[in-house]
Amino acid sequence: YKSMHRESVQNPKKFWGNMAKQELAWFQEPKKVLEWKVPFAKWFGGGRLNLSHNCLDRHLDGPRRHKAAIVFEGEPGDVRVLTYQQLHDEVCRFAHALKGEGVKKGDRVMIYLPMVPEAAIAMLACARIGAVHSVVFGGFSAEALKDRIHDCGAKLVITADGGYRRGQVVNLKKNVDAAVAASPDVRRVIVLKRTGTVEKLNEIDRWWHEITDHQSPDFPPEKLESEDPLFILYTSGSTGKPKGILHTTAGYLLGAHLTTKWVFDLKETDLFWCTADVGWVTGHSYTVYGALSNGATTLMYEGAPNQPEPDRFWRIIAKHRVSIFYTAPTAIRAFIRWGDQWVEKHDLSSLRLLGSVGEPINPEAWLWYHRVVGGGRCPIVDTWWQTETGSHLLTTLPGIHVMKPGLAGVPFFGADLAVVDEKGKPVKDGVQGKLVIRKPWPSMLRGVYGDPDRYQKQYWSEVPGAYFTGDGAKRDKDGYFRVIGRIDDVLNVSGHRLGTAEVESALVTHPAVAEAAVVGRPDDLKGQAVVAFVTLKTGQKAGNDLMAALREQVSKEIGPIAKPDQIRFAEALPKTRSGKIMRRLLKEIAAGGAVKGDVTTLEDLNVIASLQSSSSEEG
Numbered sequence: 001y002k003s004m005h006r007e008s009v010q011n012p013k014k015f016w017g018n019m020a021k022q023e024l025a026w027f028q029e030p031k032k033v034l035e036w037k038v039p040f041a042k043w044f045g046g047g048r049l050n051l052s053h054n055c056l057d058r059h060l061d062g063p064r065r066h067k068a069a070i071v072f073e074g075e076p077g078d079v080r081v082l083t084y085q086q087l088h089d090e091v092c093r094f095a096h097a098l099k100g101e102g103v104k105k106g107d108r109v110m111i112y113l114p115m116v117p118e119a120a121i122a123m124l125a126c127a128r129i130g131a132v133h134s135v136v137f138g139g140f141s142a143e144a145l146k147d148r149i150h151d152c153g154a155k156l157v158i159t160a161d162g163g164y165r166r167g168q169v170v171n172l173k174k175n176v177d178a179a180v181a182a183s184p185d186v187r188r189v190i191v192l193k194r195t196g197t198v199e200k201l202n203e204i205d206r207w208w209h210e211i212t213d214h215q216s217p218d219f220p221p222e223k224l225e226s227e228d229p230l231f232i233l234y235t236s237g238s239t240g241k242p243k244g245i246l247h248t249t250a251g252y253l254l255g256a257h258l259t260t261k262w263v264f265d266l267k268e269t270d271l272f273w274c275t276a277d278v279g280w281v282t283g284h285s286y287t288v289y290g291a292l293s294n295g296a297t298t299l300m301y302e303g304a305p306n307q308p309e310p311d312r313f314w315r316i317i318a319k320h321r322v323s324i325f326y327t328a329p330t331a332i333r334a335f336i337r338w339g340d341q342w343v344e345k346h347d348l349s350s351l352r353l354l355g356s357v358g359e360p361i362n363p364e365a366w367l368w369y370h371r372v373v374g375g376g377r378c379p380i381v382d383t384w385w386q387t388e389t390g391s392h393l394l395t396t397l398p399g400i401h402v403m404k405p406g407l408a409g410v411p412f413f414g415a416d417l418a419v420v421d422e423k424g425k426p427v428k429d430g431v432q433g434k435l436v437i438r439k440p441w442p443s444m445l446r447g448v449y450g451d452p453d454r455y456q457k458q459y460w461s462e463v464p465g466a467y468f469t470g471d472g473a474k475r476d477k478d479g480y481f482r483v484i485g486r487i488d489d490v491l492n493v494s495g496h497r498l499g500t501a502e503v504e505s506a507l508v509t510h511p512a513v514a515e516a517a518v519v520g521r522p523d524d525l526k527g528q529a530v531v532a533f534v535t536l537k538t539g540q541k542a543g544n545d546l547m548a549a550l551r552e553q554v555s556k557e558i559g560p561i562a563k564p565d566q567i568r569f570a571e572a573l574p575k576t577r578s579g580k581i582m583r584r585l586l587k588e589i590a591a592g593g594a595v596k597g598d599v600t601t602l603e604d605l606n607v608i609a610s611l612q613s614s615s616s617e618e619g
């Protein structure tokens, strides 16, 4: 590992040039591995390829042709298996359908679907024709969907009548109708029939099956350039609305492909289950693209982990003989709470490797995961990465590295990670600093859609010459990184990214609210809980009704995942002389601790007292 990593960082062109040729299928091999003008990278110039061809067609010539590509289990218990040949055929049919609706290369297509095979089919069909998909998690509200449609200028939306979650039907179509009513540029909505809860379509809608089933199962993949856009995925930042993170074809695919292969030590016979919804980057890179590019079998599960009972995941693992299981610490902590008996009821001997992603994993959860789920036998990979990085950048490699509970691990090949101080200078081992990336890597974001300045400002100006991750970290003497978590104004709630600014602007859309400040509070289960400090307009009365209304407002503006856990009404918010809200202070108050440190920049010291006695109630 050490010599290979050193080489990959010292001579990235050689390393990635070789990997690109060896691992991907090209219509035309690239001529130039990397063009780098900080912070803009172009990888694999002159190359032509297609991502869906890499995920499908290249597996059809050999023994993988009739191998399962997707094993799907719906929440009600329905199971569907699609072989590579069948998946190819469905993707081609749907690509024809999209073409028929006028979708062309470069067009943006919105995907708002439950975790069903059609989500992967829609993504792959877009990739096949060179359209740029933007998947929106089904838990986001109509308002959030509308914002994303407008931001990327999508003219077509793919959705379903509904999806199953916690024994209920999630009415996706209703949200799409509301979003589309406010989006004059949307010309077409394609509706998958999943729950049978929509009887009549609107004029703009077409049933998925009606425009797809009769189509030809062959659709020649578009020969795309390496840097042709592949997808936009919205993620929360420290300011404003979520940003559209842009990924392009070849570099992204190579990152997702190689990490899936090496980090999960993938074997031909594996059944790989990444529990992330395709609405998140983990679902993109591991459930769909990385797994299929490697010709693996990927499992998709539609519903909740405790439906109908808290052992649903273990039931699925035992039933389908899952061998690699990849989930988030927040889920692991919930399983611990629900009790070992739910795990122990099932034969999990098919498991051979476990993974964790999304937030720091506390050593207790790690040890439980290892002992109870992994039977003490399975290595755990704790993979650190971001929507922006496209694929894993910190991890251990099973069989190669010793595992250390609570530490993500070492840099993946080609990744030049460092922990630096305020001035951008590397700190000593054991000292906390900012986690930065000093060299480009193939699956890096190519920018923020429609906003090149924001890309530069947000990521490349905090630390000179380097990409700032937003995370704090420490490196130990063995070169292992412990990622502490976000040090910017981004929260990590149950492994989901949330911008404090986003929640604040959702709160102030309520007519009673004057100002809002949102901070995170440590939470045993979710990692962080959302605490909102709110001041009201004159004449407005604080109380339980208003609290409920404000939480509802956030749910409407963003989605249920963003609902504050606690709302605290205050007389005023603590501010510096320049008018900035003192978040450090609010964090301490939210955590229930005493206010420590320097408060001399506080505008009104009385504010502290009023906050600490502010009325509050748990939501």
Ligand code: 7RM
Pocket: 235, 281, 282, 356, 357, 358, 359, 360, 361, 382, 383, 384, 385, 386, 387, 388, 408, 469, 470, 471, 483, 484, 485, 486, 492, 495, 496, 497
């Ligand atoms: C994959 C994903 C990214 C943020 C990131 C970190 C946190 C993710 C780990 C982690 C500690 C990990 N993309 N994070 N993985 N922290 N250990 N293994 O989660 O864009 O949604 O979030 O998540 O703070 O910056 S993301």
